[in-house]
Amino acid sequence: MSSASPKPLLLDAARVAGLLERIAARIGARHVVTDTADLAPHLVEGRGLFRGTTPAMVEPSDTQEVAFIVAACAEAGVPVVPQGGNTGLVGGQMPFGGLLVSLRRLNRIRDLDPVDLTVVAEAGCTLHQVHEAATAAGCLFPLSIASEGSCQIGGNLSTNAGGTAVLRYGNMRELTFGLEVVLPDGRIWNGLSRLRKDNTGYALKDLFIGAEGTLGIITAAVLRLYPAPRSRATALIGLPDPHAALALFRRLRDVAGDALSGFEILPRFGMETVLKHMPGTVRALAGDHAWYVLAELSSTRRGDDLSELAVEVFAAAFEAGEIEDAVVAASEAQADGLWRLREALSDAQKFEGGSIKHDVSVPVSRVPDFIAEAARRCEAHLPGVRVCAFGHMGDGNIHFNLSQPVGMDKADYLARWEAFNRIVHDLVAGLGGSISAEHGIGLLKRDELPLYKDPVALQLMAAIKAAIDPAGIANPGKVLKRD
Amino acid sequence: MSSASPKPLLLDAARVAGLLERIAARIGARHVVTDTADLAPHLVEGRGLFRGTTPAMVEPSDTQEVAFIVAACAEAGVPVVPQGGNTGLVGGQMPFGGLLVSLRRLNRIRDLDPVDLTVVAEAGCTLHQVHEAATAAGCLFPLSIASEGSCQIGGNLSTNAGGTAVLRYGNMRELTFGLEVVLPDGRIWNGLSRLRKDNTGYALKDLFIGAEGTLGIITAAVLRLYPAPRSRATALIGLPDPHAALALFRRLRDVAGDALSGFEILPRFGMETVLKHMPGTVRALAGDHAWYVLAELSSTRRGDDLSELAVEVFAAAFEAGEIEDAVVAASEAQADGLWRLREALSDAQKFEGGSIKHDVSVPVSRVPDFIAEAARRCEAHLPGVRVCAFGHMGDGNIHFNLSQPVGMDKADYLARWEAFNRIVHDLVAGLGGSISAEHGIGLLKRDELPLYKDPVALQLMAAIKAAIDPAGIANPGKVLKRD
Secondary structure (H helix, E strand, O other), X not given: OOOOOOOOOOOOHHHHHHHHXXXXXXXXXXXXXXXXXXXXXXXXXXXXXXXXXXXXXXXXXXXXXXXXXXXXXXXXXXXXEEEOOOOXXXXXXXXXXXXXXXXXXXXXXXXXXXXXXXXEEEOOOEHXXXXXXXXXXXXXXXXXXXXXXXXXXXXXXXXXXXXXXXHHHOXXXXXXXXXXXXXXXXXXXXXXXXXXXXXXXXXXXXXXXXXXXXXXXXXXXXXXXXXXXXEEEXXXXXXXXXXXXXXXXXXXXXXXXXHEEEEEXXXXXXXXXXXXXXXXXXOOOOOOOOEEEEEXXXXXXXXXXXXXXXXXXXXXXXXXXXXXXXXXXXXXXXXXXXXXXXXXXXHHHHHHXXXXXXEEEOOHHHHHHHHHHHHHHHHHHOOOOEEEEEEEHHHOEEEEEEEOOOOOOHHHHHOOHXXXXXXXXXXXXXXXXXXXXOOOOOOOOOOOHHHHOOHXXXXXXXXXXXXXXXXXXXXXXOOOOOO | OOOOOOOOOOOOHHHHHHHHHHHHHHHOHHXXXXXXXXXXXXXXXXXXXXXXXXXXXXXXXXXXXXXXXXXXXXXXXXXXXXXXXXXXXXXXXXXXXXXXXXOOOOOOEEEEEOOOOEEEEEOOOEHHHHHHHHHHOOEEOOOEOXXXXXXXXXXXXXXXXXXXXXXXXXOHHHHEEEEEEXXXXXXXXXXXXXXXXXXXXXXXXXXXXXXXXXXXEEEEEEEEOEEOOOEEEEEEEEEOOHHHHHHHHHHHHHHHHXXXXXXXXXXXXXXXXXXXXXOOOOOOOOOOOOEEEEEEEEEOOOOOOHHHHHHHHHHHHHHOOOOOEEEEOOOHHHHHHHHHXXXXXXXXXXXXXXXXXXEEEOOHHHHHHHHHHHXXXXXXXXXXXXXXXXXXXXXXXXXXXXXXXXXXOHHHHHOOHHHHHHHHHHHHHHOOOEOOOOOOOOOOOOOOHHHHOOHHHHHHHHHHHHHHOOOOOEOOOOOOOOO
């Protein structure tokens, strides 16, 4: 496996005890959690790749309390590690000796304006909570990721979350107008701007988004809403290969324009894995297809008939021999059923043994070549490995996952993670791609990053980190190595 | 006037001579311009607010030459001031003793990909050149500003340019995937990523965009293209006041959705000034209206009839008593004629004497109240002042310009710039707005910024500047004061 939990920091016990006492006096002793059983779920992440350690988890209730905690930690020289819903996939939310700061009590929607199309949400709001608030006001908050029920806005911001709606609406950075941040020395930056245009200095908001807590703790944000779509057409298409999928993508983009709001791809192995293991999933196309595309059109325009438009496009694509079959959902329930086939895939893979995962991106035009060549190299490296390349093809973002050969020992298989990283990431780099399209760097890819990132970019990142967090207490050892 | 050219830096003459000799040996003596007449047009900006001084203007031909120049300047302790088309409105492109670096010879389109919808352009390409390249490939590069014939991509990036298409497509930052930058010590950061999704560290691209040359010199960028719109509907609407304009904006957004791609406002005084002074402009609405809106719908979708949609919306708005009259262009030529009424306004104002200008933004919902209250306060301060509040209402960005009272001495009038700044900017700040929506800070608003910007934000900016440009040679004294 490419990951190992780092040795925890050794801190002076008396110093830590004094710190916890100070914090307890300010936020209440019951919000300084030290009980092992209570801490346990916060010290292991979803895939079990890392196990954290911490003297305590503190639960501030507002920005001022976060600032107090961070200032106290800065004074005591104790690192702070923010944690949201603990759904991150690269270990960024795991503490290794530092104080764990839970944002869950900062969970207020401070404001929502349906004319300006903005919502001000605190970091501990779940994504689902923001979706609900937007929907209640006739609006859409577009960010759509599988963990929406438990992930929190602060984590979405810190990892610049992506997902299935990026194609049309952009990722978290593009969905954010302003931020409130507690800096590593406890100062509060109030950058809760609601403005569409503001050219008064450096792009601080963009810097903190995606910094994975290494530059401070985001406590609230002004998020961008959109009018809720009035119509939607969801379709599942069977086709021979990713080249055909690229042709279909271009055809849909050409005819439907901005209405194209989702374009996901999955292979036969992925589809069969979902249908085999995931309750409530139903085969939507009768025939057998090597590849599937889930496409969505949506529009806020009054009087649109997107299903008709979709059917027209698929008829033409069928005529041209690009696609083998297609079904357009006839109801919202059917549309949800089609989406479930795609969204259940990450969970379904767990039933097929060890899975070695890569979250990569290449220019959209290179996706078919990337998938073909990466599969060829991986199968040559380990005959029997089962390639499951799926994801956000419209963004060039492929989750290039590899399920173990049937019957192989899981641990033996996972021991090859490094070797597969080298194969997949070398190819990605050669195509001008990224080794982390949407999950971030955290700890999982920290030591991989210098192999592929421009060295000057890394030097700039280190200089910025040192300028904003000179004492190195903000989530140290994540993204960048400690000095 | 709120501006005064700072005292030029005093540099050791022998040191400068040695530096110019080194540079001439590398890039050719004819590209080290010292002739006073040749330099003159580069040392005064459009509004004549500042006059620059420089030992020479150097004209590198590629990124390596820019890096050589910057490294040599860093060694000699001589500041570098990049200049594009010299169309900036806040003095950011003016040197005050430092070396002027013209980017005009870096004017290659390195690549254009109509599938990935990207164009790689060097900093010295004019915006018009990029428009032409995009159009030739059946694509659109959406940035639309009045100076497109002469402004350059490097300047557009450094000022995070805005304009009339931001409503639909975003400003320059959102239109950029990657950058190539020469840092203040001569290192080259190659960040020419073409990726839609890339979460491998801090948002360096966003930091350099809008930094106005204070963190280095941008030499090339990967810009984002869109499919060219297939249909367009352009309309001019007469209405009683900005409240009615806001109602119309909401109505159009509701019915047309993403197709709403422009929403500009101008007052009767602005319209009459254009019709009086600007050749080739024609009155488009017969009646007399206190306010006008220029609205544009556009779409890439096949088979759209946006004129029909527009007429429907205006009929409903007329029925509701929100608008007084409307005309929808029946041809591209008519549409261009309507746009000219709006775009000629900045130039037309020059014929009405001194103009004191503010480029501000507030949340869209506050625009009507802002315009009314700012006009009231300014008219109370100086009876007879003629308010010309116009611009990008859909973005909340108003150019709140004030033409002098008829017959007043121009210099006496312009001496009130500071007083009007205080009136307008105080009001903007109270509404959560920005004192520079799209023009940037440069020198013009540098000393105004600390009055309104969060102090922690300014501290962060200073820390970042010190980290990336510790010697302080990158366009010093712009955006931030020198220490």
